[in-house]
Amino acid sequence: MLELRQIRLAFGNLEVLRGIDLTIEDGEVLALLGPSGSGKSTLLRVVAGLQRPDAGTVLWNGQDLTGVPPHRRNFGLMFQDYALFPHRSVGENVAFGLRMRRMDRREIERRVREVLEWVGLSEFQHRPVTNLSGGEQQRVALARSLAPEPQFLMLDEPLGSLDRVLRERLALELRGLLSDPAITGLYVTHDQEEAFTVADRVAIMNEGRIVQAGSPADLWLRPESEWVARFLGMRGLVEAEVSEGRALTPWGEFPLPPGLQNRPAGSRVTLILRPEALFLAGSAEGPFSPLAGRVSALTFRDGHYRVMVQLERGLTLEVPVELQPGRRGPSDPQAGEGAWPTSAPPQIGDSVRVGVRPELVTALEP
């Protein structure tokens, strides 16, 4: 188990780490997610022992690691651009850590083959590392850092320099490699999808602090601050007033989300209107008058339309409109009363009303 206690570090006047507390349980991979410059890579270097903190302690199974140099920590580290040794073959790269541990020559040979097989590079043992593809290099780097069986593995933006398609595939692959056998590790990235794919738990970092930590679903459903919500890509943040089972907004009203039923009337709350909670509504939705706005943009992606509805004074909501084969445009007499026939989406400039499914709305919980 890795514990960080009150880690602080400043470069000159710049405070890079401002009191970091963090625990990583055995067998757990924690992703450190944050924008560039948030201090996540520096924190990783502190854990590795490559950077000494100004204050605070790094504990491994309760033992203080301060003063233990990197080469005695038995931690593995995989760099962003892999830092493979260019003058050594694939096999020699993987064997490096084993040689440093004065392992028996035959034992090294066996282990190298075992690890290369595990990452699917058995054929590559004697090749130079200089002309491998990005994905192959990544797997060699992973094999190299895991061959000596480090007690803890760190990965610094391991997919950062690859293109998007490859990144998605390799993130899934990494997830598989890291969970069997279960590896304790720290994964640094600025990419939310990558963090959510690879890690069991995610800690979000900003300006040298950890602003929130939790499981991916936790973070998505219950962001604790506006900054986290926006960093995770949520745009529909709405100020609302609680009033007898309703949420009142300047643009209209909708049923109060179930979790907020016990809020006193008149209290204010920030609600997150995610696309999945929104639909295009008719002129009235039962006793509620839906949010009114105008269509500002319309795109088609992944099998549905994304209608951007601009409410008055700025706020824009993204509303998904599913394709429904067999139903035609608004003139179609078969179309249901009051509902938009969704195979033909509204046009830019149309006035529309946005309905809200309260059970999918959560509040920012500070």
Add this chain to the structure above:
Amino acid sequence: MPETGGRGRFLRPLLGPLLRPLLFLIPAGFLGLLFLYPLGSILAVSLFPGGDFDYAAFADILQRPALRGAAWFTLWQAVLSTLLTLAAAMPAAYVFARYDFPGKSLARAAITVPFVLPTVVVGSAFLALLGPSGALPVDLSRSIWAILAAHVFYNYAVVVRTVGGLWAHLDPRVEEAARVLGAGRLRTFWEVTLPRLRPAIAAAGAIVFLFTFTSFGVIIILGGLRYATIEVEIYRQTVSYLNLSVAAALAVLQLAAVSLILLLYARYQERGIRQQQLRPAEENSRRPRGPLEWGFLAANLGFAAVFLGGPLLILIERSVNTAEGYALTYYRSLGETGGTTLFAPPGEALRNSLLFGVTAMLIAVVIGVMAAVVVSYGRGPMARGFDMLLMLPLGTSAVTIGFGFLVAFDYPVDLRTSPVLIPLAHSLVAVPFVVRITAPVMRSIRAPLRESAAMLGAPPARVWREIDLPLITRSALVGAAFALAISLGEFGATAFIVRPDTPTLPIAIFRLLGQPGSLNFGRAMAMSTVLMVVTAGAILLVERLRVGNTGEF
């Protein structure tokens, strides 16, 4: 993220506080003693010939037509040589940049051979072709044409590689866009291609101009008494007329001119810096299409083969072409002094050259690697200043270096009669090359490489041994081969400090060319062939060692 794994830190555990300053002091002392001190001595001799201030030597240069003529000739032949080289090599630069053809990398290596040959070999080859007993029926050896041809021969590869190197990375779709917009072929070249190539043309032109401006070996062999550059004049004033103050004044003028050229060039390049979109070369080249393009390719390769290969083949042919038909007579007679007024048999020169070469190579590698460590691991203005100081000998002509040795090392101990000066002068010429080859490799060893090794369990000293050392070793070997090749072919500096009984190969060739008789001419051709083969061998070794992209050459 701030880089905190400072480079300098990795030296600390390896060298104690007493040894570390030596890393800087030894190369600095080497340069101070062997470069700055001789330059200072030249200045002193030119301005204080008898101990008192006297600018008579400079006045002399202005008044004597022969000296004024040498300065004028130096300038115009350099301009003409540069323009001719550019004209001859630009089409080939295009061919190598834009066309794919079988044997391309071999052809590229082959055209580079003349550039690495010693000047004496180039002189001999053109003498074999154009001289009085040469292969062509006309004797052009004392003409400007021989000199110009030799200069183009020598520098052809500079233009092809420098201009072609940039050209290969320029996106041809820019030209296609110009064509679509209505520009003709010529207009496109003039208004689109040429401006984009400008930095490379300027760079290649500057290098060729410097080389031909300071040309010595080629001119002294092919120019006869009629044509003399400033370099040749420095040599004559020293050796024939013992007029050291005039020679020194010429060297000062020459140094000033070269500095001015380098300064102008730097200003020009700085002003013209423009970001260009570069594309990988493979994407910009293709197979020639149609008879016109194949013809253009064949014409250029044919020209290169005849113009570059011809003189070298004739050189070899002349070395075995005796009065009794083809035989190895000349090679066999290299061990004798008969028929000459030489003090040592020419064959001994090979032994001397190898001895000097290996010594110079060792000195150059030790000093060069030390200096490279200082400039690549050190930080701050001192390391940068040292870097510039190291490059100065590159811009200084070999003749100036040799002449500087001659005037500097007579006091307090007269070293001028000692053969030790020769490897020292050679290593001085070679050190900047060794630094240029090894320092980039050292700089390229990034912190994550060392940190990875540390994370895998390597203590600092082990990191140095496992990561830095193997990477540096290969580039140091490349530097060593370069140093050896430079020493084997060095002529300008050696001519001033060589002793009659310990000639080097180029000196022996030069002396043989000055001796009468076809035996001596044949011997000179034979020795030139030997020198060519040895030098080419060293350079080939370099090419073999440079599998990856190491160094800046």
